[in-house]
Each structure stands twice: as C-alpha cells, then as structure tokens.
Amino acid sequence: MSRPLVELAGVSKRFGGATALAEVDLTILTGEVHCLVGENGAGKSTLGKVVAGVHRADEGILRLRGEQVTFRSPRDSIAAGIAFIAQELAIVPDRSVLDNVFLGREGSALSVVRRRAQLAEYAALAARTGFDVDPLARAGSLRLAEQQKVEIMRALARDAELIIMDEPTASLGGAEADQLLRIIEDLRAEGRTVVFVTHFLADALAVADRVTVLKDGRLVRTSPAAGETPDSLVTSMLGRSLGSMFPDARVDGPSDGDAVLQVRALSRPGEFAGVDLEVRPGEIVGIAGLVGSGRTELVETLVGLRRPSGGSVRVARTNGPFRSPRHAQRAGLVMVPESRKDHGLVLGRTVRENVTLPHLDQVSRLSFVSRARQTAVLETLLPEVGLDPRRIDSPVGELSGGNQQKVMFARWLFERPALLIADEPTRGVDVGARAGLYALLRKVADEGSGVLFVSSDNEEVIGLADRVLVMRAGRVAGELTGEVTEDDVLRLMFADETREEIA
Ligand SMILES: Nc1ncnc2c1ncn2[C@@H]1O[C@H](COP(=O)(O)OP(=O)(O)OP(=O)(O)O)[C@@H](O)[C@H]1O
Numbered sequence: 001m002s003r004p005l006v007e008l009a010g011v012s013k014r015f016g017g018a019t020a021l022a023e024v025d026l027t028i029l030t031g032e033v034h035c036l037v038g039e040n041g042a043g044k045s046t047l048g049k050v051v052a053g054v055h056r057a058d059e060g061i062l063r064l065r066g067e068q069v070t071f072r073s074p075r076d077s078i079a080a081g082i083a084f085i086a087q088e089l090a091i092v093p094d095r096s097v098l099d100n101v102f103l104g105r106e107g108s109a110l111s112v113v114r115r116r117a118q119l120a121e122y123a124a125l126a127a128r129t130g131f132d133v134d135p136l137a138r139a140g141s142l143r144l145a146e147q148q149k150v151e152i153m154r155a156l157a158r159d160a161e162l163i164i165m166d167e168p169t170a171s172l173g174g175a176e177a178d179q180l181l182r183i184i185e186d187l188r189a190e191g192r193t194v195v196f197v198t199h200f201l202a203d204a205l206a207v208a209d210r211v212t213v214l215k216d217g218r219l220v221r222t223s224p225a226a227g228e229t230p231d232s233l234v235t236s237m238l239g240r241s242l243g244s245m246f247p248d249a250r251v252d253g254p255s256d257g258d259a260v261l262q263v264r265a266l267s268r269p270g271e272f273a274g275v276d277l278e279v280r281p282g283e284i285v286g287i288a289g290l291v292g293s294g295r296t297e298l299v300e301t302l303v304g305l306r307r308p309s310g311g312s313v314r315v316a317r318t319n320g321p322f323r324s325p326r327h328a329q330r331a332g333l334v335m336v337p338e339s340r341k342d343h344g345l346v347l348g349r350t351v352r353e354n355v356t357l358p359h360l361d362q363v364s365r366l367s368f369v370s371r372a373r374q375t376a377v378l379e380t381l382l383p384e385v386g387l388d389p390r391r392i393d394s395p396v397g398e399l400s401g402g403n404q405q406k407v408m409f410a411r412w413l414f415e416r417p418a419l420l421i422a423d424e425p426t427r428g429v430d431v432g433a434r435a436g437l438y439a440l441l442r443k444v445a446d447e448g449s450g451v452l453f454v455s456s457d458n459e460e461v462i463g464l465a466d467r468v469l470v471m472r473a474g475r476v477a478g479e480l481t482g483e484v485t486e487d488d489v490l491r492l493m494f495a496d497e498t499r500e501e502i503a
C-alpha cells in the first residue's frame with residue numbers, strides 16, 4: 001500500500017475577502033497520478049501553489065512524508081523534491097532554452113565543461129520526452145507550445161519526487177498532449193508522483209489513479225479514476241449535468257450578404273502561402289491543423305500583427321492588409337488571442353476597464369457613454385462569457401487563468417465586430433463555461449457577425465464550425481462542409497504528400 005507523500009489538513013486560503021480554498025483535506029499518495037478538476041476559479045491553481053510554496057495557507061497544515069512542513073518560498077519546496085509547472089508560464093525570455101531548462105541549477109562557474117554536460121543532459125531529456133526544441137534558441141522567440149515544452153523539461157530536469165503540472169497541455173496540440181500523457185505514465189513507472197490539473201476530463205481519466213473534484217474552494221470528493229466518467233466529473237464540478245456541448249448549426253445556412261472576410265493568395269515566407277479564405281455574415285468557420293501548420297501565423301497576419309509578403313485581405317468594406325490590430329479593429333476585425341499568450345490585459349486594472357479599454361475611442365467620439373450604460377452592457381455580457389458580474393470591478397490579476405480568458409471574449413464582443421477571430425478560444429476554460437462560449441459564438445454569428453476560429457481540438461472544430469478548413473504545412477489542404485467526421489479532418493491534417501517547402 002502506498003504511503004502518503006503530501007497531506008493537506010484543514011487548509012484554507014483567502015485573498016482579501018475571497019476564499020480560494022476552504023478547509024481542504026487531501027492526501028497525495030506516493031507514486032500516484034492524482035488529477036485535480038473543477039470550474040474556473042475552483043481553487044486548483046491555488047492548491048498547487050500552496051504545495052509548491054508559492055502561497056502560504058492561512059489555516060491548516062501541510063505534511064510531507066509524514067512531517068509537518070512550512071514552505072516560505074518555491075525554493076523550499078524545490079529543495080524538498082517538488083517541481084511545479086505553473087499555469088502562467090515562467091520562461092526567462094532573454095535566456096536560451098538550455099538556460100531555462102536548467103534554471104536554478106546553475107553551479108558557481110559557467111565553465112565549458114559544465115555547458116557540455118548540460119547539453120548532454122538536454123539531449124537525454126529531449127530523447128526521453130520526444131520534444132524537439134533547439135537548446136540554443138532564445139526562449140522568448142519560441143511559440144507558446146514550445147515554451148510549454150521548455151517548462152516541462154525544466155520540471156523533469158529537477159529530478160523531483162513530486163511534479164505538479166497546472167494545465168500543461170493547454171497550449172499543446174493533440175499529438176503533443178498525448179505525448180505528455182505518456183510522459184506522465186513514465187514518471188509513474190519510475191515511482192514518481194504527479195499532480196495533474198486539467199480541463200480535459202478524458203485525459204484526466206486516461207492517466208489518473210485518483211481524481212479530486214474542487215468546487216468553490218471546497219473539496220467535493222476524491223475517488224479512484226476507474227469509478228468516474230467525464231459525465232460524473234462534470235456533474236460534481238458544476239453541480240449539474242451538462243446537456244449537449246455544442247449549439248445547433250444555423251438552420252438556414254449563412255446569409256448571402258457580402259463576405260465579411262475575403263482573403264486571396266495571402267503569403268508570408270516560411271509560414272504560409274497562397275491562402276484563399278472567405279467568411280460570410282452568420283457563418284462560423286473553423287481552422288484545424290497541427291501546431292506549426294501556420295494557423296496562428298495566418299490569423300495574426302489577418303489582424304495586423306504580422307505583415308504579409310503578398311495577397312489581399314478585405315474586411316467588410318475595408319481593404320487590408322492591416323498595419324496593426326487597431327487598424328484592423330477600425331475595419332471591424334478583432335481577435336481573441338491564443339489563451340495564455342500575452343493578452344494585453346492590464347492585470348492591475350478592473351474587469352470593466354479591461355473590457356472597455358479598446359472601445360474608449362468610439363465612446364468619446366460618439367459623445368459620452370455613461371458608466372451606468374457600461375454597467376448595463378457588462379451585466380449582460382459577463383454572464384454570457386461565463387463570468388460572475390459581481391467581479392466587474394475586480395482587478396483582472398485576481399481572476400483565475402480561465403476567467404482571464406473570458407475577459408478577452410467580453411472585450412472583443414463589447415461592440416459586435418464584423419468578424420471575430422479566436423485562436424484556441426477555449427483552452428483553459430472549464431467545460432461548463434465552454435458550452436456557454438460556444439452558444440455565445442453562435443448567437444454572435446446569428447446576429448450577423450462572421451466568426452473564424454483556430455482550434456487543435458478537432459471535436460470543437462467539428463461541433464462548432466459550419467465549415468472547416470484544414471491547414472497543413474502552411475497551405476489550406478482542404479475544406480469540409482456538411483457531416484464532417486474526425487476522420488476527414490485527420491486525413492487532411494496528415495495527408496502523406498511530400499511536404500512542400502514554402503520559400
Ligand atoms: N493572487 C490572487 N489575488 C486575488 N484572488 C486570487 C488570486 N489568485 C487566485 N485568486 C482567486 O482565488 C480563486 C481560485 O483561483 P484559482 O486560480 O485557484 O482557480 P483555478 O481552479 O485554478 O481556475 P482556472 O481553471 O481558471 O485556472 C478565484 O476566485 C480567484 O479569483
């Protein structure tokens with residue numbers, strides 16, 4: 001029988017007036033994979049941070065291998081054999097991948113010998129994980145999924161007995177997420193203990209020995225994964241069961257009004273080439289493809305974050321390409337960026353300020369829009385995106401990771417755009433809120449906007465989109481309409497043609 005590795009007894013944690021954890025009793029057994037699930041704001045990250053020494057509990061005790069411990073900082077927990085992969089990535093952008101992986105382990109001298117040893121150790125880590133990231137690249141230059149891999153390798157490099165992973169797959173593609181599940185199984189086979197926080201309930205059940213459900217900071221139950229189903233977890237997470245995840249498709253099809261987005265032969269060297277794309281009012285178009293197939297680069301180009309080398313973009317009645325997101329916004333095009341990316345949220349400002357910030361121009365031009373009117377709009381909009389309207393004047397930095405993503409939706413739906421683009425819109429968002437966001441996107445489309453989204457979750461693409469484009473190696477590999485199956489999407493994602501290099 002395995003021994004308890006970590007025990008929390010009566011642990012509570014408050015932030016100001018808000019209770020993040022309330023009298024939690026939890027045992028993590030040596031050698032188990034223990035998943036934590038719960039709605040956005042349920043307390044999962046806070047629990048991880050208490051064990052990792054980032055936060056100190058207000059009440060209750062923490063025991064490690066049977067002994068009561070007090071961690072004053074993450075340093076203490078690392079010394080005790082605990083590695084923590086935080087939900088908000090902690091990459092040092094100006095250092096190399098290698099430096100980031102061995103961060104906190106640098107010896108005194110930075111000798112050539114030491115560096116050679118690190119490179120050898122890095123090669124072993126890369127082989128073990130199957131992660132292919134250039135050790136000499138500047139960490140800040142990497143795409144989000146690669147940064148996530150750096151964080152995972154750092155935790156493994158620490159050779160910890162307990163590894164806490166807070167939504168490590170939120171920015172990974174499907175294949176990479178599967179790879180991480182295999183890594184977790186390997187860690188268990190080595191006798192290590194893993195705490196895994198995720199919103200992907202099927203993943204949780206595939207890999208966990210036991211699952212704990214948190215709700216409103218309280219522990220609902222801890223049970224063997226074998227006795228749970230995604231449905232049983234949803235019911236105790238939300239306190240209700242969830243009907244169908246996806247809204248019905250529009251019955252009458254997209255309107256035949258003029259396209260809200262028209263893209264012709266758009267190219268950017270090394271990223272994507274010859275992309276043709278159209279979105280009509282009332283239509284939801286999904287882009288599937290592997291991480292690295294050029295999807296994020298494409299939508300970032302549409303919204304003015306990157307400059308195309310050729311081709312044309314037209315949004316409603318304005319010709320692009322756009323010089324900047326502000327320029328795109330004036331034409332009616334806005335984007336909710338990939339979750340966890342630098343959102344442009346001002347963490348010290350309130351939800352209200354963050355949502356209305358990009359709209360102040362219009363507001364002052366059209367004369368004064370009162371705070372009362374703002375409040376009225378937000379009181380409808382916040383519940384629609386899955387946020388408690390009582391948080392309207394809370395600083396965004398005090399919201400949980402998933403709830404920050406919802407603020408971005410509110411920001412870009414505060415005024416209805418001609419075209420809303422969303423990149424991985426629901427990563428990090430709990431299942432209940434996810435169904436709500438899907439319904440909201442349908443409603444926005446029904447009211448006449450176009451919606452274009454990128455997702456690595458094929459089920460989401462198929463369930464939500466009226467039309468699916470699949471990108472492969474920087475090109476649109478195909479378009480699917482009608483009854484689309486996952487098989488159709490996978491076939492286009494992986495079609496085994498010789499990969500054309502994009503010059
Ligand atoms: N630094 C902080 N200051 C104030 N409140 C906080 C802080 N960190 C968390 N909270 C609050 O504590 C509660 C629990 O947040 P936590 O981040 O643990 O949720 P979570 O379960 O990880 O959610 P998610 O799935 O969105 O990541 C939330 O109400 C949140 O607003």
Ligand SMILES: [Mg+2]
Nearest residue numbers: 045087400401
């Ligand atoms: Mg969290």
